[in-house]
Each structure stands twice: as C-alpha cells, then as structure tokens.
Amino acid sequence: MRTIYLDSVRTNRPTVEHATWLARLCGRVRTVASLPTRMILMDRRTAMLSVSSDDTAAGAVLLTGQGTLTALCALFETTWEAARPLGEIVPTGPNGLTGQQTTALGLLAGGHTDEAIAKRLGVSPRTARRTASELMDRLDTRSRFEAGVRAVQQGWLPPRP
DSSP: OEEEEEGGGGGOHHHHHHHHHHHHTTOEEEEESOOSOOEEEETTTEEEEESOSSOGGGOEEEEOOHHHHHHHHHHHHHHHHHSEETTSOOOBOTTSOBHHHHHHHHHHHTTOOHHHHHHHHTSOHHHHHHHHHHHHHHTTOSSHHHHHHHHHHTTSSOOOO
C-alpha cells in the first residue's frame, strides 16, 4: 500500500502515528506540497475520485475504464516520484523555500484567497495567512501582487506566459 499525503500532515501527530503503523505493515507513505486531485486507486483496476475537489464530503465517483485508469495510475506514479518519504526532512530549494511555501507563493501570485490556499495545502486559513505574511516579509513586499512580481524577478517563481 502506497499513500501520498500533503506535506501539512508532517506536523499532525495522529497521521504520523497512522503512517508509522502502516510502515510496520510494509506500507509506504510520502508527502508533497500539493496534490493534483484526491483519489484512491485499487489494484490498478478501480479508482475513486471526489465529485468536487473543493468539497470531498460531497461524494465520490467510481471509475473502471481502462483508459481512465491508465491515466490516473500514471498521475499517481509521477506524483509518487516527486513526493518525499514521510520520515525525511523536507528539502528547501536554492531560495530557501520548501515545496509547500513555493506552492503557496504561486497561489498568492495567482490571486487565490487564504481560504483557497489553505484548502490546496491542507492547512487552516490561519496557517495560510501566516505563510503568506512570512513570504511577503521575506520578499519585502506589502501586497500579494507585489510579492508575485518580486518572486518572479528573483527567480523564485517562473514567469507567466
């Protein structure tokens, strides 16, 4: 069993305990800054996806089509390769940012609200606000727009086409 969680679970004791339990049973857990979608794949033959990425409690759809499953399995494998094992320290890039901070900065630059950033990163809105504030301080900016511009200028984010 392989599981990919958001980096935010690294500080969630019950989730870390669950991952430790899974590891004792030969399961593997990795984390990433953001997930393309939340899904469960079973034996490469069935997938379960939320009907709404904004509200995972809204229900799920069960997929069994071979073409769809092939694409979803490829998405999982790509995300798995980019993810870090839960026990590893999350690396920082040359700019000193973690993947989660880089993702938050990209979302800020894209005009997303604290609530949207929080959902995407799997953190509370308060944590998203604190992260935005810390990033704006590091970039010595007063607005989100200015933070996005400065991040691109400093090479922290790629320029938008």
